[in-house]
Amino acid sequence: MMEVSPGAESSRPDHVALRGVTKRYGGVTALEDVDFSCALGSIHAVLGENGAGKSTLIKIMSGVVQPSAGEMFLDGAPVSFPNPHAANDAGVVCIFQELSLLPDLSVADNISIGDPPRRFGMIDARAQRRRAESLLARIGCEDVNPLLNVRDLPLSRRQMVEIAKALAKDPTVLILDEATSALTAADVDRVFEILRLLRDDGISILTISHRMHEIEAVADRCSVFRNGRHIDTFDQGARSADEIVQMMIGREIAAQFPEKQQTPHPDTVLEIDHLSWEDRLKSVTLSAGEGEIIGLGGLDGQGQKELLLALFGVLKGVSGAVRIGGSAVALTSPRNAKSAGVRMALIPEDRKTEGLMLPMSITDNLVISSLDALSNGLFVDRKALETAVDDGVARMQIKVGSVDDPVSTLSGGNQQKVVIAKWLLTDPKVILLNDPTRGIDVGTKQEIYKLLRALAADGAAILFYSTDYEELIGCCDRVAVMYDGAIVTVLAGDAITETNIVASALNIEAQDAAKTVAGGPEATP
Amino acid sequence: MTDAVRNSAGESRFGLGPEDKPILVASGFVLVILAIGTAYTLVTQGSATLLSPTYLLQQLQVGAFLGIVAAGMMLVILLGHIDLSVPWTLAAAAMMATAVGGGAAIPVGLAVGLLVGLVNGFGVAYLRIPSMIFTLGVNAVMRGLMVAHTGGFAPQTAATDLMQWLAVGKVLGVPAALLVWAAISVGVVLLLNRTATGRYIYAIGNKEAAAYLAGAPTRRVIITAFALCGMAAGLAGTLLAGYSTKAYQGMGDAYLLPAIAAVVIGGTHILGGKGRYLGTLIGVILIVLLNSVLSIMQMPEAGRQVIYGGVIILMLLVYGRGQKVTQ
Numbered sequence: 001m002m003e004v005s006p007g008a009e010s011s012r013p014d015h016v017a018l019r020g021v022t023k024r025y026g027g028v029t030a031l032e033d034v035d036f037s038c039a040l041g042s043i044h045a046v047l048g049e050n051g052a053g054k055s056t057l058i059k060i061m062s063g064v065v066q067p068s069a070g071e072m073f074l075d076g077a078p079v080s081f082p083n084p085h086a087a088n089d090a091g092v093v094c095i096f097q098e099l100s101l102l103p104d105l106s107v108a109d110n111i112s113i114g115d116p117p118r119r120f121g122m123i124d125a126r127a128q129r130r131r132a133e134s135l136l137a138r139i140g141c142e143d144v145n146p147l148l149n150v151r152d153l154p155l156s157r158r159q160m161v162e163i164a165k166a167l168a169k170d171p172t173v174l175i176l177d178e179a180t181s182a183l184t185a186a187d188v189d190r191v192f193e194i195l196r197l198l199r200d201d202g203i204s205i206l207t208i209s210h211r212m213h214e215i216e217a218v219a220d221r222c223s224v225f226r227n228g229r230h231i232d233t234f235d236q237g238a239r240s241a242d243e244i245v246q247m248m249i250g251r252e253i254a255a256q257f258p259e260k261q262q263t264p265h266p267d268t269v270l271e272i273d274h275l276s277w278e279d280r281l282k283s284v285t286l287s288a289g290e291g292e293i294i295g296l297g298g299l300d301g302q303g304q305k306e307l308l309l310a311l312f313g314v315l316k317g318v319s320g321a322v323r324i325g326g327s328a329v330a331l332t333s334p335r336n337a338k339s340a341g342v343r344m345a346l347i348p349e350d351r352k353t354e355g356l357m358l359p360m361s362i363t364d365n366l367v368i369s370s371l372d373a374l375s376n377g378l379f380v381d382r383k384a385l386e387t388a389v390d391d392g393v394a395r396m397q398i399k400v401g402s403v404d405d406p407v408s409t410l411s412g413g414n415q416q417k418v419v420i421a422k423w424l425l426t427d428p429k430v431i432l433l434n435d436p437t438r439g440i441d442v443g444t445k446q447e448i449y450k451l452l453r454a455l456a457a458d459g460a461a462i463l464f465y466s467t468d469y470e471e472l473i474g475c476c477d478r479v480a481v482m483y484d485g486a487i488v489t490v491l492a493g494d495a496i497t498e499t500n501i502v503a504s505a506l507n508i509e510a511q512d513a514a515k516t517v518a519g520g521p522e523a524t525p
Numbered sequence: 526m527t528d529a530v531r532n533s534a535g536e537s538r539f540g541l542g543p544e545d546k547p548i549l550v551a552s553g554f555v556l557v558i559l560a561i562g563t564a565y566t567l568v569t570q571g572s573a574t575l576l577s578p579t580y581l582l583q584q585l586q587v588g589a590f591l592g593i594v595a596a597g598m599m600l601v602i603l604l605g606h607i608d609l610s611v612p613w614t615l616a617a618a619a620m621m622a623t624a625v626g627g628g629a630a631i632p633v634g635l636a637v638g639l640l641v642g643l644v645n646g647f648g649v650a651y652l653r654i655p656s657m658i659f660t661l662g663v664n665a666v667m668r669g670l671m672v673a674h675t676g677g678f679a680p681q682t683a684a685t686d687l688m689q690w691l692a693v694g695k696v697l698g699v700p701a702a703l704l705v706w707a708a709i710s711v712g713v714v715l716l717l718n719r720t721a722t723g724r725y726i727y728a729i730g731n732k733e734a735a736a737y738l739a740g741a742p743t744r745r746v747i748i749t750a751f752a753l754c755g756m757a758a759g760l761a762g763t764l765l766a767g768y769s770t771k772a773y774q775g776m777g778d779a780y781l782l783p784a785i786a787a788v789v790i791g792g793t794h795i796l797g798g799k800g801r802y803l804g805t806l807i808g809v810i811l812i813v814l815l816n817s818v819l820s821i822m823q824m825p826e827a828g829r830q831v832i833y834g835g836v837i838i839l840m841l842l843v844y845g846r847g848q849k850v851t852q
Contacts, residue, residue: 314738338740346738354738357731359798368728368739371721379719422739 012039015204021070023056030056032228043205045219049441053228054208058175062094063087091172095179101150108132108146111165135164139194156187176207184300192218212241257474258453265289269461270430275320280306282485288461295476296465298505303485304465308432312346313337345428347436355419358408365407365418366392370425392421413444431462469498547792547844548804555811562818586700588813590761594780595787596713597757599805600750602788605730605797606656611758613667614641615777618759619766623682630685631763638759646748680772688767714802730797783812786837
């Protein structure tokens with residue numbers, strides 16, 4: 001498996017290497033007989049669907065879990081890390097998917113939290129601040145004030161602080177587990193700049209990402225994993241994106257997006273009339289017809305999430321009107337939003353904290369939104385409940401061992417399917433999706449696109465916020481681009497192009513750009 | 526369409542599943558306590574007093590008061606909250622019930638508990654004040670109100686006949702208090718396992734935000750749980766007044782820590798979301814037997830407190846070690 005093709009990159013010596021590494025969790029084999037190596041001073045991307053074994057790989061390398069069999073080498077010498085501390089001491093540092101910063105401590109406190117500089121046994125605040133300043137300067141973030149609380153920083157800056165914190169441990173191997181999944185395109189570029197700088201300093205970098213174009217932009221070498229096995233390692237550029245996707249999913253994929261509906265949408269289901277909330281939503285007016293998928297685009301944080309939350313009754317003090325099927329509805333709570341007259345559903349942003357009760361069973365998670373409908377008088381009807389669960393599992397093709405297992409045992413993609421299935425059981429008329437494919441494997445993404453189309457065909461109106469422009473272009477009948485809390489442009493048909501979305505998102509002469517490009521040679525890619 | 530697989534243990538929530546280690550450990554501990562106590566009585570008295578039905582029924586009767594309080598407490602702990610107002614809710618219910626007397630005594634006791642529970646629930650669900658602080662404050666308020674009510678003296682009123690019968694009477698040899706506890710237990714098991722409210726309780730205890738966004742009536746469920754907890758404390762108060770024929774200051778003080786301990790020893794997660802009522806039952810029995818055996822062994826009060834606290838800490842250590850550190 002590890003015949004490395006000759007080339008400039010592969011002539012570099014191995015920095016970290018795994019030989020015959022296997023990891024079993026109970027009866028489940030997460031990694032099987034993996035040979036893998038990462039060359040000194042390179043950026044190495046690890047690709048694979050959820051459940052391919054990427055996370056286990058980096059957990060082993062960073063000492064979070066121990067392999068069931070096999071060996072690990074650092075600079076040619078065998079090593080074993082009984083815990084993350086041992087890995088850190090050896091120079092292997094991992095930045096995990098979820099941010100690990102403490103929001104109420106300052107940037108400087110956070111950066112030095114593992115080993116603060118001391119003076120007479122007390123923390124030397126001045127030395128700590130200087131250390132933070134120099135580390136932030138190293139990654140080009142001199143503008144971050146080390147004395148600010150992390151809570152007061154925007155998400156993108158926090159990610160930079162996270163990198164600075166990792167650098168404080170003086171790593172020779174830096175591992176990033178989907179460290180860019182929460183960032184917008186501009187911030188991602190910035191992180192990549194930093195990664196290249198660090199690589200040129202001689203740090204080996206291992207990165208995991210689901211976004212193919214990001215890997216193309218930054219990686220020197222790529223490894224593909226599937227079902228716990230190492231499939232191939234190659235220099236970046238040696239394989240086409242299609243070939244890589246093939247390797248990841250191991251099967252042929254049809255067109256990435258299902259065909260759009262050609263018919264117009266005469267019957268208006270959802271009417272949003274001058275909706276405003278604090279200074280985050282500014283007089284948003286939009287309507288969605290029966291069977292229509294409307295994308296919400298724009299830069300991150302321009303009010304798209306607030307719009308969905310306002311519609312779902314989560315925000316207090318929203319002004320304006322919302323009509324469903326012609327009659328005005330009150331937006332007071334999610335409970336009200338799912339009630340008979342409204343029939344709205346929201347797939348929330350973060351499935352782990354907003355979408356699921358992770359330790360609870362798949363059954364409990366699936367039926368939580370339809371418990372009232374499944375109760376007859378005082379008690380829950382068990383027969384009806386089991387039917388509903390079977391129905392949800394079948395409709396979303398959720399891969400489950402037993403529906404009584406905790407939902408946390410499922411892969412990320414299947415967890416998201418549970419969130420969606422939970423709402424399908426309420427038979428919604430208006431479906432709001434808040435970036436539902438973030439951090440999800442390619443196969444599941446495509447299933448979700450198909451499902452959205454099918455739901456639209458059944459008459460639902462869908463509002464779909466995504467940070468991935470490709471999705472908006474491929475999935476939506478219209479795209480409403482938001483800027484600073486207001487809808488600046490609504491693109492339709494062939495006018496939905498990346499150029500137009502980006503132009504509108506930046507609020508630069510959006511109208512003109514749309515007109516020139518619409519119908520031009522570079523219609524939907 | 527294929528039918529989804531279900532665990533055989535999951536079919537019936539009354540059976541023991543692999544996740545019920547705390548319940549097994551607590552049951553084992555109950556047997557150990559009985560064995561040690563019996564060995565002690567065999568040596569000193571030459572008889573196995575602890576194993577006689579009379580003794581066991583008597584223990585269960587004493588345990589009923591704690592059991593009723595713990596049943597209510599469990600609902601609140603499952604939500605990830607706590608009710609520290611139990612001592613004076615219990616005392617207030619007892620004092621009001623004896624003060625009113627007659628047929629209205631028991632309803633008044635329950636109503637006092639319900640009222641305090643509603644106030645607690647309102648404070649936690651609507652005012653969003655942490656339950657630990659809010660219920661502690663309510664406890665102090667109730668205490669002040671009761672001292673004002675009695676003028677600082679012991680209440681002179683007596684428990685009604687019905688209260689006394691419920692506490693010490695027997696039906697076919699079974700203590701009436703035990704039957705009340707059993708009825709409450711059946712109610713709680715049905716509530717937790719068979720109703721939508723029960724499932725919402727677990728859901729809120731696991732992740733309130735997710736439950737809210739799923740359209741669960743989170744505020745209503747929180748208020749319901751606190752109201753039931755208050756009523757359980759009120760009921761325990763009226764029964765306890767019947768047991769000692771009168772209400773007195775501080776009669777609830779001995780019930781707060783044991784009730785929380787029983788729930789937690791029974792495997793309910795102190796931060797909510799996980800736990801089975803069977804565990805709480807066994808937790809109550811464990812605490813009652815431990816107290817009883819220690820008093821049979823004529824352990825001085827100081828030693829009893831040390832052993833009592835030590836056992837609780839020990840059991841929590843045993844549970845904690847079973848859980849994965851990284852997650």
